[in-house]
Amino acid sequence: MSSRRQVRGDRSRGPAAGFLTWNRRVQLTGLGLTLPALVFAFALMVYPVANVVFLSFHQYSPLRSAQTTDAGISNYAWLAASDIVRHSIGVTVVFTVVSVAIEMGVGLVLATLLAKLVVESRQLFGRVLSRALLSCFIVPFAAPPIAGAIAWKMLLHPQFGPVDAILRSDIAWFSQFPLASVIAADAWKTTPFVLFLLFAAILSIDPDQYEAARLDGANGWQEFRFLTLPSIMPVLAVVAAFRAVDAFTKIFDVVFVTTGGGPGNDTQVFPLLIWRTAFDFLNFGQASALAVVAVLVSAALGAALLAVRRLSPA
Amino acid sequence: MRLGIGVKLLSLLPAVALLATACSSGATTPPGSSGKVVRVLAVAGPETDALIKFAPDFEKSTGITASIEQVARPLWGQRKVRELIENAGLYDVVMTGGGDDNLWVKYKGHVKDLSKLLSADQLDQVILKDKFTYNGKLVGIPQYYNFPMLFYRKDLFNNPTEQANFKAKYGHELAPPTSYDEMYQIAEFFNRPPNMYGFFVGGVDWSVYLDDTYFVYGLGGNYGDPSSNQLTLNSPQQKQAMNWLVKFSKLNPPGWQTENFFDGDQLVQNGKVAMYQNWFYIWKTFQQKLPDKIGMAPLAGKGAHLGAFVATIPDAAPNPGAAVKFIQWMMSAAYQKQQAIETGDLPIRKDVLQDPEVRKALVGIEQFEKVLPNLQYNQTTWVGELSAGVSEAIAKALKGDLSPDAAADWLQNEKFKGRKAIE
Amino acid sequence: MPILWMVIGSLKTETELFSSPLALPAAPAWANYASLFQQFHFGIATLNSVEISLGVVVISVLLGGMAAYGFSRYPFRGSRLLLSGLLITRMVTPAALVVPLYLIMNALGLLNNVISIILGVGVLNLPLVVWILRPFFDALPREVEEAGLLDGLSPFGVFWRIAVPLAAPGLLTVALLSFIAAWTDLLFPISFSTTVDATPLTAQLLQMQTGYKIYWGSLMAGGIYLTLPTLVVSFALQKYLVRGMRLGY
Numbered sequence: 001m002s003s004r005r006q007v008r009g010d011r012s013r014g015p016a017a018g019f020l021t022w023n024r025r026v027q028l029t030g031l032g033l034t035l036p037a038l039v040f041a042f043a044l045m046v047y048p049v050a051n052v053v054f055l056s057f058h059q060y061s062p063l064r065s066a067q068t069t070d071a072g073i074s075n076y077a078w079l080a081a082s083d084i085v086r087h088s089i090g091v092t093v094v095f096t097v098v099s100v101a102i103e104m105g106v107g108l109v110l111a112t113l114l115a116k117l118v119v120e121s122r123q124l125f126g127r128v129l130s131r132a133l134l135s136c137f138i139v140p141f142a143a144p145p146i147a148g149a150i151a152w153k154m155l156l157h158p159q160f161g162p163v164d165a166i167l168r169s170d171i172a173w174f175s176q177f178p179l180a181s182v183i184a185a186d187a188w189k190t191t192p193f194v195l196f197l198l199f200a201a202i203l204s205i206d207p208d209q210y211e212a213a214r215l216d217g218a219n220g221w222q223e224f225r226f227l228t229l230p231s232i233m234p235v236l237a238v239v240a241a242f243r244a245v246d247a248f249t250k251i252f253d254v255v256f257v258t259t260g261g262g263p264g265n266d267t268q269v270f271p272l273l274i275w276r277t278a279f280d281f282l283n284f285g286q287a288s289a290l291a292v293v294a295v296l297v298s299a300a301l302g303a304a305l306l307a308v309r310r311l312s313p314a
Numbered sequence: 315m316r317l318g319i320g321v322k323l324l325s326l327l328p329a330v331a332l333l334a335t336a337c338s339s340g341a342t343t344p345p346g347s348s349g350k351v352v353r354v355l356a357v358a359g360p361e362t363d364a365l366i367k368f369a370p371d372f373e374k375s376t377g378i379t380a381s382i383e384q385v386a387r388p389l390w391g392q393r394k395v396r397e398l399i400e401n402a403g404l405y406d407v408v409m410t411g412g413g414d415d416n417l418w419v420k421y422k423g424h425v426k427d428l429s430k431l432l433s434a435d436q437l438d439q440v441i442l443k444d445k446f447t448y449n450g451k452l453v454g455i456p457q458y459y460n461f462p463m464l465f466y467r468k469d470l471f472n473n474p475t476e477q478a479n480f481k482a483k484y485g486h487e488l489a490p491p492t493s494y495d496e497m498y499q500i501a502e503f504f505n506r507p508p509n510m511y512g513f514f515v516g517g518v519d520w521s522v523y524l525d526d527t528y529f530v531y532g533l534g535g536n537y538g539d540p541s542s543n544q545l546t547l548n549s550p551q552q553k554q555a556m557n558w559l560v561k562f563s564k565l566n567p568p569g570w571q572t573e574n575f576f577d578g579d580q581l582v583q584n585g586k587v588a589m590y591q592n593w594f595y596i597w598k599t600f601q602q603k604l605p606d607k608i609g610m611a612p613l614a615g616k617g618a619h620l621g622a623f624v625a626t627i628p629d630a631a632p633n634p635g636a637a638v639k640f641i642q643w644m645m646s647a648a649y650q651k652q653q654a655i656e657t658g659d660l661p662i663r664k665d666v667l668q669d670p671e672v673r674k675a676l677v678g679i680e681q682f683e684k685v686l687p688n689l690q691y692n693q694t695t696w697v698g699e700l701s702a703g704v705s706e707a708i709a710k711a712l713k714g715d716l717s718p719d720a721a722a723d724w725l726q727n728e729k730f731k732g733r734k735a736i737e
Numbered sequence: 738m739p740i741l742w743m744v745i746g747s748l749k750t751e752t753e754l755f756s757s758p759l760a761l762p763a764a765p766a767w768a769n770y771a772s773l774f775q776q777f778h779f780g781i782a783t784l785n786s787v788e789i790s791l792g793v794v795v796i797s798v799l800l801g802g803m804a805a806y807g808f809s810r811y812p813f814r815g816s817r818l819l820l821s822g823l824l825i826t827r828m829v830t831p832a833a834l835v836v837p838l839y840l841i842m843n844a845l846g847l848l849n850n851v852i853s854i855i856l857g858v859g860v861l862n863l864p865l866v867v868w869i870l871r872p873f874f875d876a877l878p879r880e881v882e883e884a885g886l887l888d889g890l891s892p893f894g895v896f897w898r899i900a901v902p903l904a905a906p907g908l909l910t911v912a913l914l915s916f917i918a919a920w921t922d923l924l925f926p927i928s929f930s931t932t933v934d935a936t937p938l939t940a941q942l943l944q945m946q947t948g949y950k951i952y953w954g955s956l957m958a959g960g961i962y963l964t965l966p967t968l969v970v971s972f973a974l975q976k977y978l979v980r981g982m983r984l985g986y
Contacts, residue, residue, distance in 0.1 A: 036799075040860065041864075045829070048838050146921070146939050146942055146943065147942075154957065246828075250831060256943075260388065271831065274832040279392045288836060288837070291832075298825065298833075302826075385944070
């Protein structure tokens, strides 16, 4: 950092105009470059958020009247007392926890195994293997969430889904185990992602450390617990944190396409509840209150993430 | 350097494309071509299929292209509101649901008065026109009439062994039920998992709400009372309906919670369900595919749920002239006859109803005619939210969190506390 | 792989699907794919999807690139704060943002227009873009830029002619990620678009689950159709994808 500042200072005495003007220019250019993006973000994110806060204290339901009437804190009162809201948040939390646990768990195990395979096998085979694996990962990542959701809907269909055909059952998975099915469909898309990141992290551990460990007589499990795990802990923590936040705030597509909220409200995750309150029930006042809560939660989680990130140098 | 120029050029292209889109898709039909297209907002279903199938006749006789858009049910509600309340002005004709949308369209919809736009002799032919009239304003013309009937396994009912066993168990003949008690006995009798189940109720939000309406209207109740502007969600009829619904759902095949009545059709055809209530459009299919197996009877109750797509013309329609022509075609004797024979739904015209060919095609039409005068529709203006609440209450009752009676009370006193029938 | 199943399923006819779930189709039912264009307006929808994706990519790369560079090279007072804010904005629930944006777009008369979708997807994508690009710019050697400055280029010129080409890999990564985000988005189209003219592929696909019946064959075919472009592009630009994923965190 200091070296940079020094360089800039030197330049300031250079062929360009006086010290003050250069600095000014720097500031202006910086502003000029970032301004369009900032204006964009302001207009389309900050302003709408402010708008929604405003709206949350009002009542606007196009189906009833075209007026926006003042409603004080009644929307929030409803929110706090509502069964549905509580249930929805609960569902979303369960989804997040289980989802992330599966993703991290499966991801970690597979990543470790794969890393071992790649490291211990011959050079060329290792590279070919990692290439092939990479291709496998790309498919779930690049597939649009809706396509994945439809694929899973078909897989788990009681009448013609392969899963039931193989198990010789006719369980309607999305009806009887809605949340589990949704988690499965979502995990399919996100686990490869996690797997890849952890895989890369494990591979970046110095192989000499493994040598040393083996010489000390450590077996596979001990290697994992005392060498691999601690080394990638920072990455693990950050990835888990990010995934948790993403799972909580962004789950929508899969649920909308497969269960539409689930039997009754079983899989009505929070983003879906917001959408339905606004676009199905056409109650924008309540939807705004929900949206404000969502934004607050996002902000809190984001701040927490910042803290996590600062603590673990990644 | 190369990249710089490349990026510049590349960024021009989408900008041009964006401009092109802005000009074309954002605007409504430019005035020059307004006579040529009529845009219809419809929801996916067999009746819309019929509309699309016979639209070429309309196009040939008027020279106007019919652009009929089939929207998926979950998105239909939002679109209707956008057109009829927020005046989006994207469609000329908007099909609304006769059983659920009627009240809000009447009280709040920005639609044209069709009594002023259609000829008297055409209007006279329309059956039950008063249901769509409010303060003298005719808000829409129905496309067809449809209502639920009871469908049951005729072959099982006619089987002597079954008859004997039934009589021994319940003390009366095995016949189409005329009361809900009888209906329950029959369902219970034929409930033989896992090969056959006694009844079917579609568990998806709007489907379970529909089943609830069959019971509620059948028992003579409704969801609201416009004259007092109160909700009537825990009236005695509502509570009885809730109780019945819970009882019958216990005799359903697994997976019913995320299925709807269309799935029920499949299940009955596959022999998995012995009896269920459904819109009678399905009668035609049953007759074609399983003539000896399925029988039809009126619902075991007083009232029946009015089913119809109702064609309205939004105030903001870009091409109202074409819209009127479209509706005229839709309500013409020729189309109504084609549609009746094609879909098995009732026509809306008195003369077509008497047409011998139609009467021959619609087997059981006498039974339908008996039900026609008793058709009911939802007496609140916010059915979207209401039906979701109703299915939530039903879910509570089904899980056992609340007794059916308590669920009805919860609906009236807590969930929708302070709400009115007309808001 | 579920996707594989979808491919197989897309080539079966409806009855085959129901009767023999585990078997391969007797003869490929290309009619499913044909129906996409005849019945489900996939032609227009494709055009819309392309427009949306291009729009989002351009906005993201341009605005995001400029902003990332600005943050990297010319930190001004408060830029630190904004960067932290960036992380937080990345966590915003799209469904929450859609509600006010819908009302705003309605007021602007931009509903049922691809522009509203582009703006919506763009603004949610932007934080990620800046987040990924800033380290890219940080890592560029300053000497070349300084040389440019000494040569008399304006700072903006330095950005445009020197930094951008050097950071091309990063920009490509971001372009790819933005493309995927825009091509696969569902929330904004279903909330903003009403008519087919402004509906992209994702929402059109949803229309096949009509609530009346599900056109499974076409649904599968449509899913594959929707997935192919992103798959192809992702495979072609694997390197950048990998880098993007790593830097996203």
